[in-house]
Amino acid sequence: MSFDNAYEALIDQEDAHWAFGTGFSAPLEGVDREVPTSVDAKDLVAYCLMLGDDSLILSQRLAAWCSRAPELEEDIALANIALDLLGQARLLLTRAGEVEGEGRDEDALAYLRDEREFRNVHLAEIDCGPGPGGDFATTIVRLLVFSSWKVAQFSRLRGSADPVLAAVAAKGLKELAYHRDHAAQWAVRLGDGTEESHRRMVAAVDRVWPFVDELFHANAVESRLAGVAVDPSELRSEVDGVLDAVFEAAGLTRPGPIPTAFVAGQAGRDGVHTEAMGFLVAEMQHLHRSLPGAVW
Amino acid sequence: MTTARQIAEQVRDPELPVLTLADLGVLRDVSESDGRVLVTITPTYSGCPAIDEMGADLRRALTAAGYAEVEVRTSLHPAWTTDWISDDGRRKLTEHGIAPPSRVGPKVAGPVPLNLTPPSQRVPCPLCGSPRTTELSRFGSTACKALRRCEDCAEPFEHIKEI
Numbered sequence: 500m501s502f503d504n505a506y507e508a509l510i511d512q513e514d515a516h517w518a519f520g521t522g523f524s525a526p527l528e529g530v531d532r533e534v535p536t537s538v539d540a541k542d543l544v545a546y547c548l549m550l551g552d553d554s555l556i557l558s559q560r561l562a563a564w565c566s567r568a569p570e571l572e573e574d575i576a577l578a579n580i581a582l583d584l585l586g587q588a589r590l591l592l593t594r595a596g597e598v599e600g601e602g603r604d605e606d607a608l609a610y611l612r613d614e615r616e617f618r619n620v621h622l623a624e625i626d627c628g629p630g631p632g633g634d635f636a637t638t639i640v641r642l643l644v645f646s647s648w649k650v651a652q653f654s655r656l657r658g659s660a661d662p663v664l665a666a667v668a669a670k671g672l673k674e675l676a677y678h679r680d681h682a683a684q685w686a687v688r689l690g691d692g693t694e695e696s697h698r699r700m701v702a703a704v705d706r707v708w709p710f711v712d713e714l715f716h717a718n719a720v721e722s723r724l725a726g727v728a729v730d731p732s733e734l735r736s737e738v739d740g741v742l743d744a745v746f747e748a749a750g751l752t753r754p755g756p757i758p759t760a761f762v763a764g765q766a767g768r769d770g771v772h773t774e775a776m777g778f779l780v781a782e783m784q785h786l787h788r789s790l791p792g793a794v795w
Numbered sequence: 796m797t798t799a800r801q802i803a804e805q806v807r808d809p810e811l812p813v814l815t816l817a818d819l820g821v822l823r824d825v826s827e828s829d830g831r832v833l834v835t836i837t838p839t840y841s842g843c844p845a846i847d848e849m850g851a852d853l854r855r856a857l858t859a860a861g862y863a864e865v866e867v868r869t870s871l872h873p874a875w876t877t878d879w880i881s882d883d884g885r886r887k888l889t890e891h892g893i894a895p896p897s898r899v900g901p902k903v904a905g906p907v908p909l910n911l912t913p914p915s916q917r918v919p920c921p922l923c924g925s926p927r928t929t930e931l932s933r934f935g936s937t938a939c940k941a942l943r944r945c946e947d948c949a950e951p952f953e954h955i956k957e958i
Contacts, residue, residue, distance in 0.1 A: 572931065572932035572934070572942070575932065575934050575935070575936075576932065576933060576934040579934040579938055580934075582840075582842040582844070582938060583840055583841055583842045583938065584842070585842050586838075586840060586841030586842025586843065587841045587842070589841075589842075590841060590871070650907055651906075654906065654907060662872075663871075665872075666871040666872035666874070667841075667871065669872065669873070669874045670841055670871060670872075670874035670875075671841055672907065673874065673958045674840060674841060674958075676907045677933075677956075677958070679909065680909065680910045680911075680933075681933055681934075683909060683910070683911055684910075684911065684912070684913065684933075687911060687912075737906060741909055744909055744911065745909070745911065748911050
């Protein structure tokens with residue numbers, strides 16, 4: 500390509516130059532897309548939103564680290580993990596929109612819902628940095644807990660009665676296991692590192708722990724969707740086992756459960772979020788809401 | 796006579812142009828009926844940003860070859876594995892300085908084991924052949940690659956990570 504100005508070269512291309520399209524043309528082929536009989540479609544939509552929002556919101560948090568991580572390789576690592584999670588979120592939100600049947604696609608669900616309509620767990624949304632409210636150690640502890648929980652959840656979801664969820668889980672599981680190993684290796688490096696890195700890991704565990712218990716509470720939707728959804732209360736012993744192995748190698752102590760701070764019995768799965776969520780949603784949606792229909 | 800399959804098999808990967816989509820195992824199926832072509836591809840990773848580009852490249856190549864109606868579908872199941880990269884693809888990767896993945900084999904049932912220390916994998920240097928190489932970064936320039944360095948020729952190189 501010949502050009503005087505690098506920016507001109509970027510726009511002097513046919514549209515196909517951009518690999519980062521918005522919207523899948525046919526994302527869910529190769530699997531049976533019928534809603535299984537005996538499943539309430541409304542519940543299935545809600546469940547797909549729960550899983551999709553977990554991935555979408557953590558992806559948004561991790562992307563904020565790109566160019567702010569302690570080393571260049573880690574900028575790339577966290578951005579790559581964010582990209583995997585975003586890919587999972589796109590599939591899950593697309594499935595939610597398809598089952599709902601009201602014409603909402605992944606973009607409408609990501610950009611045009613208000614804070615109270617998001618169904619992610621609090622662990623995904625809390626601000627673990629960069630910047631005030633967290634640091635790299637906190638981000639690693641959050642990622643370790645989140646991906647250990649997701650690995651346990653997705654490995655069971657592979658057997659879901661919904662073929663789309665089963666396929667998304669089988670694919671995503673390999674990615675999540677790689678994320679978990681990455682976080683675990685950092686946890687050991689920092690926990691078993693210098694006095695300062697150990698001190699920060701201990702503080703990070705304290706910061707993250709109040710949001711762990713929520714991961715194992717079954718929401719009414721999950722309870723009604725037996726056979727399709729994974730019962731979160733079944734995951735605790737597997738996750739504890741993984742965390743114990745990491746914490747032991749890292750010289751850290753796993754705190755006991757801290758009861759979830761429910762508001763009138765509700766938490767993230769019900770759309771009740773922490774203070775940090777509104778700021779995150781505003782930043783994530785700002786461009787799309789200011790310039791409706793904007794595409795790359 | 797050139798078939799639609801043969802044309803689709805020549806289309807290259809946008810991010811690893813030394814490989815065709817067939818070498819990479821991303822091209823799953825090509826079927827033809829009444830001049831209409833249906834191509835099925837599968838993404839390497841859930842968030843692979845190149846998947847739309849792959850579809851566009853396939854449509855372009857087949858349209859240029861005279862197929863008026865081309866449909867490209869993305870299939871999620873079964874999930875892509877590096878075991879689908881062909882022997883020819885592995886050879887081409889090595890020739891271009893990228894270490895191919897080792898074979899993963901069939902999955903074992905049960906919980907996914909945790910790797911607390913980086914697995915002591917033997918990834919030979921694609922440039923000098925030395926077995927003494929170390930991992931520099933678990934994530935590379937694309938979702939499917941990690942970064943390593945050879946202890947003998949001191950060159951860094953990319954490695955397609957096994958999934």
